[in-house]
Amino acid sequence: xxxxxxxxxxxxxxxxxxxxxxxxxxxxxxxxxxxxxxxxxxxxxxxxxxxxxxxxxxxxxxxxxxxxxxxxxxxxxxxxxxxxxxxxxxxxxxxxxxxxxxxxxxxxxxxxxxxxxxxxxxxxxxxxxxxxxxxxxxxxxx
Amino acid sequence: xxxxxxxxxxxxxxxxxxxxxxxxxxxxxxxxxxxxxxxxxxxxxxxxxxxxxxxxxxxxxxxxxxxxxxxxxxxxxxxxxxxxxxxxxxxxxxxxxxxxxxxxxxxxxxxxxxxxxxxxxxxxxxxxxxxxxxxxxxxxxxxxxxxxxxxxxxxxxxxxxxxxxxxxxxxxxxxxxxxxxxxxxxxxxxxxxxxxxxxxxxxxxxxxxxxxxxxxxxxxxxxxxxxxxxxxxxxxxxxxxxxxxxxxxxxxxxxxxxxxxxxxxxxxxxxxxxxxxxxxxxxxxxxxxxxxxxxxxxxxxxxxxxxxxxxxxxxxxxxxxxxxxxxxxxxxxxxxxxxxxxxxxxxxxxxxxxxxxxxxxxxxxxxxxxxxxxxxxxxxxxxxxxxxxxxxxxxxxxxxxxxxxxxxxx
Ligand SMILES: Cc1cc2nc3c(=O)[nH]c(=O)nc-3n(C[C@H](O)[C@H](O)[C@H](O)COP(=O)(O)OP(=O)(O)OC[C@H]3O[C@@H](n4cnc5c(N)ncnc54)[C@H](O)[C@@H]3O)c2cc1C
Ligand code: SF4
Ligand code: SF4
Numbered sequence: 001x002x003x004x005x006x007x008x009x010x011x012x013x014x015x016x017x018x019x020x021x022x023x024x025x026x027x028x029x030x031x032x033x034x035x036x037x038x039x040x041x042x043x044x045x046x047x048x049x050x051x052x053x054x055x056x057x058x059x060x061x062x063x064x065x066x067x068x069x070x071x072x073x074x075x076x077x078x079x080x081x082x083x084x085x086x087x088x089x090x091x092x093x094x095x096x097x098x099x100x101x102x103x104x105x106x107x108x109x110x111x112x113x114x115x116x117x118x119x120x121x122x123x124x125x126x127x128x129x130x131x132x133x134x135x136x137x138x139x140x141x142x
Numbered sequence: 143x144x145x146x147x148x149x150x151x152x153x154x155x156x157x158x159x160x161x162x163x164x165x166x167x168x169x170x171x172x173x174x175x176x177x178x179x180x181x182x183x184x185x186x187x188x189x190x191x192x193x194x195x196x197x198x199x200x201x202x203x204x205x206x207x208x209x210x211x212x213x214x215x216x217x218x219x220x221x222x223x224x225x226x227x228x229x230x231x232x233x234x235x236x237x238x239x240x241x242x243x244x245x246x247x248x249x250x251x252x253x254x255x256x257x258x259x260x261x262x263x264x265x266x267x268x269x270x271x272x273x274x275x276x277x278x279x280x281x282x283x284x285x286x287x288x289x290x291x292x293x294x295x296x297x298x299x300x301x302x303x304x305x306x307x308x309x310x311x312x313x314x315x316x317x318x319x320x321x322x323x324x325x326x327x328x329x330x331x332x333x334x335x336x337x338x339x340x341x342x343x344x345x346x347x348x349x350x351x352x353x354x355x356x357x358x359x360x361x362x363x364x365x366x367x368x369x370x371x372x373x374x375x376x377x378x379x380x381x382x383x384x385x386x387x388x389x390x391x392x393x394x395x396x397x398x399x400x401x402x403x404x405x406x407x408x409x410x411x412x413x414x415x416x417x418x419x420x421x422x423x424x425x426x427x428x429x430x431x432x433x434x435x436x437x438x439x440x441x442x443x444x445x446x447x448x449x450x451x452x453x454x455x456x457x458x459x460x461x462x463x464x465x466x467x468x469x470x471x472x473x474x475x476x477x478x479x480x481x482x483x484x485x486x487x488x489x490x491x492x493x494x495x496x497x498x499x500x501x502x503x504x505x506x507x508x509x510x511x512x513x514x515x516x517x518x519x520x521x522x523x524x525x526x527x528x529x530x531x532x533x534x535x536x537x538x539x540x541x542x543x544x545x546x547x548x549x550x551x552x
Contacts, residue, residue: 005548008541008544008545047536054536068156068434068438071182072185072188072199073200087198088194088198092461094430096509097457097458100514101510101536101547102508102535
């Protein structure tokens, strides 16, 4: 399955992936209007320290601990993709306790959100990858 | 191949999924005492709070049993397992033969005898969907609820009903709340948070006697009540296998393949003892993730695979009115305490390994990175210790480990 992979040495720490993610999942059509003055809550997060940076989002694990730990049956595997049914999520944080990558976070409504590789929005393919100016994240089969 | 599963809850679903990964053809029969398809037991408090519905509480979608070709016998209790004839007998006398059996019978409330119990007119446990439904029916705006037990189940029940009753009083013999998962600082903090929302606690105290609508506590305090919820503790349902001759301690004994001491009989979930790798001892870990993963492991092995579940640790994520607590592992060795603006973090380190943590309030994000260090017994000398103590982050791992984690490089 195609996943988002990180080429750490190319990451500029520009955080554009975070903005593209937030925009892709905002449901709006105008990026400036969607993001201007907004506190964004993206599903990909850039870690930075000592001149190194890289973006982290869901790995779509083959043994997804988040799915196995969810007390609401809100997380599931759909053709290899790990998806969340936000309608079922009760915001218990069990998935945060379990994900070894720190890839889930509460959305602005309190229920969890996670990267679904832009399959549930209108971006078509991962917006973070499309927005990265330096190919520090790529969407491919490895 | 005939697979039979006793119990129709989380471990049972894990087992079905484990079996069907390799065996699409064998017949699977599930026997469940509760008259429902598998629902999310931990959500019964959220149901009372209005945060979910009975429909949304289903653990898997409505096609689950048909997609997996499972015969489901609900509303019936298994009363006997005969390992010689490989037969499970039900209370109505009917029986089901098996080649491979999973016992996933969970646990039931433990109710210590208390004086005057028979005088309580509205008395409930809080373990099942039916418990939640009958409790809900008996509550009014004027109800004064007395909860016996300040553990996870008692307090989740309190959260679930606080908005719809007049008052909630919680009594516990222990001097502090949630003693199984929190240190004293955490217990204090959560207790104050709950008191600010209206809960009244009588700790280091117990009910001496129930009268018709008041409870007399040992301390002399008199607590008026209309409804009593008993949430003192739970006991694993081990009787079926004990009578069949399996080794049973506090829970059913299983190995790391989730096999019991009787050939072709497996067990998983709250009815078993798990091997807690943080202390290298067997103990009961009545937790949903554990139940699922044990069930899945048992299912794989029942279908002829060689699966191991050898990473059991205690871990809890629990929240009350927006205050979140995540804890894992054991609180042993040296500890490091970090205060934060709205909470704190405590890490426990022994023999160069992270053994446990307590995260309360604003320190909970990305907790799973800590959990993974405990589960995988990652030597702390291999990672940047100061960075990982500061916050859970992948930056703390060596570049090659990051490449494996994020770049798919093996
Ligand atoms: C209020 C509440 C909140 C909780 N919150 C959390 C939480 O936040 N996080 C967490 O990790 N865990 C939580 N738990 C614990 C979690 O629900 C359990 O760990 C989990 O349900 C265990 O699953 P299981 O399959 O082992 O057994 P159970 O869910 O206990 O189910 C066992 C089933 O077997 C059936 N059964 C028993 N004996 C027989 C028989 N002889 N014949 C037929 N059927 C039988 C029972 O009727 C029952 O339906 C909570 C529990 C409660 C009650
Ligand atoms: S959320 Fe975490 S555990 Fe779940 S699939 Fe993604 S990376 Fe894996
Ligand atoms: S927060 Fe939501 S998705 Fe995460 S474990 Fe809890 S119910 Fe499941």
